Amino acid sequence: MMTDPSPVSAPQAPSAPDLLAVSGLRVEIPTRHARLVAVDDVSFTIRAGEVLGVVGESGAGKTIMGAAIMGLLEPPGRIAAGSIHFDDRRIDTLPYEAMRRIRGRDISMVFQDPLTSLNPLYTVGRQLTETIRTHTDLSESAARDRAVGLLQEVGIPAADRRIDHYPHQFSGGMRQRVVIALALCVNPRLVIADEPTTALDVSIQAQIIAVLKRLCRDHGAAVMLITHDMGVIAETADRVAVMYAGRIAEIGPVRDVIKRPRHPYTVGLMGSIPAIGHDTDQLTQIDGSMPRLTEIPTGCAFHPRCPYIRDRCRRDRPELLPVGASQAACWRHVPGFDEGPAHA
Amino acid sequence: MLAFIIQRLLQSILVMLTVGLIAFGLFRYVGDPISNLVGQETSLAERDALRERLGLNDPFFVQFARFAANAAQGEFGYSYRHRRPVEDVIAERLPATMELSLVAALLALAVGVPMGIYTGLHRYGVISRAFLTVSLVGISIPTFLIGILLILLFGVELRWLPTFGRGEVVHLGWWSTGFLTTSGLQALIMPSITLALFQMTLIMRLVRSEMLEVLRTDYIKFARARGLTNRTVHFGHALKNTLVPVITITGLQLGSIIAFAIITESVFQWPGMGLMFIQAINDVDIPVMAAYLCLIGFVFVVINLVVDMLYYLVDPRLRVDRAVAAGHPG
Numbered sequence: 001m002m003t004d005p006s007p008v009s010a011p012q013a014p015s016a017p018d019l020l021a022v023s024g025l026r027v028e029i030p031t032r033h034a035r036l037v038a039v040d041d042v043s044f045t046i047r048a049g050e051v052l053g054v055v056g057e058s059g060a061g062k063t064i065m066g067a068a069i070m071g072l073l074e075p076p077g078r079i080a081a082g083s084i085h086f087d088d089r090r091i092d093t094l095p096y097e098a099m100r101r102i103r104g105r106d107i108s109m110v111f112q113d114p115l116t117s118l119n120p121l122y123t124v125g126r127q128l129t130e131t132i133r134t135h136t137d138l139s140e141s142a143a144r145d146r147a148v149g150l151l152q153e154v155g156i157p158a159a160d161r162r163i164d165h166y167p168h169q170f171s172g173g174m175r176q177r178v179v180i181a182l183a184l185c186v187n188p189r190l191v192i193a194d195e196p197t198t199a200l201d202v203s204i205q206a207q208i209i210a211v212l213k214r215l216c217r218d219h220g221a222a223v224m225l226i227t228h229d230m231g232v233i234a235e236t237a238d239r240v241a242v243m244y245a246g247r248i249a250e251i252g253p254v255r256d257v258i259k260r261p262r263h264p265y266t267v268g269l270m271g272s273i274p275a276i277g278h279d280t281d282q283l284t285q286i287d288g289s290m291p292r293l294t295e296i297p298t299g300c301a302f303h304p305r306c307p308y309i310r311d312r313c314r315r316d317r318p319e320l321l322p323v324g325a326s327q328a329a330c331w332r333h334v335p336g337f338d339e340g341p342a343h344a
Numbered sequence: 345m346l347a348f349i350i351q352r353l354l355q356s357i358l359v360m361l362t363v364g365l366i367a368f369g370l371f372r373y374v375g376d377p378i379s380n381l382v383g384q385e386t387s388l389a390e391r392d393a394l395r396e397r398l399g400l401n402d403p404f405f406v407q408f409a410r411f412a413a414n415a416a417q418g419e420f421g422y423s424y425r426h427r428r429p430v431e432d433v434i435a436e437r438l439p440a441t442m443e444l445s446l447v448a449a450l451l452a453l454a455v456g457v458p459m460g461i462y463t464g465l466h467r468y469g470v471i472s473r474a475f476l477t478v479s480l481v482g483i484s485i486p487t488f489l490i491g492i493l494l495i496l497l498f499g500v501e502l503r504w505l506p507t508f509g510r511g512e513v514v515h516l517g518w519w520s521t522g523f524l525t526t527s528g529l530q531a532l533i534m535p536s537i538t539l540a541l542f543q544m545t546l547i548m549r550l551v552r553s554e555m556l557e558v559l560r561t562d563y564i565k566f567a568r569a570r571g572l573t574n575r576t577v578h579f580g581h582a583l584k585n586t587l588v589p590v591i592t593i594t595g596l597q598l599g600s601i602i603a604f605a606i607i608t609e610s611v612f613q614w615p616g617m618g619l620m621f622i623q624a625i626n627d628v629d630i631p632v633m634a635a636y637l638c639l640i641g642f643v644f645v646v647i648n649l650v651v652d653m654l655y656y657l658v659d660p661r662l663r664v665d666r667a668v669a670a671g672h673p674g
Binding site: 070072096100101102103104105108109111112113116117118119120121122123130131134135166168179182183 | 561562563565566567568569570571572573574576580581584585658659660661
């Protein structure tokens, strides 16, 4: 099983032609009492134009990982180990000013809540043109033309008039379209979308995801789509990384992970989604809740909730191992697992 | 916008009428105006005749209407002590207080706002902590004590600055100014610092806490994520969002600077309205007290009106709500 060649998940080295290569990333938040580890030894890559879904419960470290890639970790949070390469250039050690030039131009971000993402005191046009002019040499009028074009692209009617409106004059869904236009206004190659639809009405979530997907494809941008909605991942992503307690539990092509989830946590996540066409009486739920950062269990962090627990799970922490086309961090896929005793 | 201004103006008039009512109450019911005007040997018949002639027997509302009409034209009667029209006494004292308050307010803003921004941006810096510690002193020591300490140090020990008065003044029409002479400017230094110190620390702490609040918002994080320069993020986006609360408090503080001037003027024997008011209280000079009350009320009303209009300029959410209601929803 371990010899199974898996070309999809193989490239892990920063020298591979990946757009983004995160390796061994560890983010710590020192507090008065302890040094919390929000992201622990996380490695993954995103290729140009690819959509990587990152899924997990609240507090799994998804958002902090996004902030770490952007270089916008809030102090006292800091990158304690590992590296982040963008386009073969190491970016986690760049000085603030050099990283600022990358933000918005090469890597940009879409936040969760469109109602609070826009400055209420400036028109959307001003916020678009200031971003465009920060990263390009365009004149004010050329930047404005581009801004109008972008607003049309994201599907805002009468864009040439709406550009002079203030954020509060737009609905939530329209504002998230504006935010997407802002994220893509200088043609970045990677967009980190942090739960872009969580704050929106269910009825417009699909529209926003469609707009995000279409624009990123048209502009040739890769997407790191952070969400806890497995349905959105299934429709949008090429690959998916399942995060649990600051670590990647399973990563692989989206079809493979959904059809044959290898990690018990992923299995639980799949069981909690209602499937259309299947006549399910009851949705399964994972017993217990994700541990807090202050009390992450030894061994496999998932072991207190795991139905397949063995002694080894309490003792040793599993690393990501190739299983089929994916990789999973679970001892179950190591030969000899079932021979161990199962004391409670 | 016009409807908004008219509405605010009407409210202001209502407030001024209320203040006028209190001032009028002082006039009419604190002591007997007739006793204040005539000597002890005046007979009761003469007193009644005078009372009739001055209209003091008229119904309450007639008297109040007469008072309000006169007050609106700036006439508050004769000062008992100065034996001159109150408006003349005030006009003589007004420039001193206004110049002192203006310099103090500018000083408080010019120092308080940058210090607030700095301590907000460099939250854990050594200089920020120093500013905050010093500001604690500024907030806790009473104004008169700071004035006396300044006089002791720079006036008595070092003999650099005058300890009282306005120095030489130049008359420009009815306005007397201390800005044009060296002694006038020197005399202004200590009183204006004394008056400004409390407001300065207040503004600094206000700007700081507003900055900290705004810097935590999503739109600031998003502005950073868009790669805008720190300067744009801090001054273009963050500072402007702190302005609404800062304008409110600063506006009200400007009013209290003029009102607080009473203490500073007493300490430095500054010949302004505050000193005049203290003397008026000692002499039970009711017309002067009533006029001062109306004037301070008027200052606060004008400041509030200006503050409301500034909101309109700063915050588009107030400006265009009518447009949204008129059928351009998002």
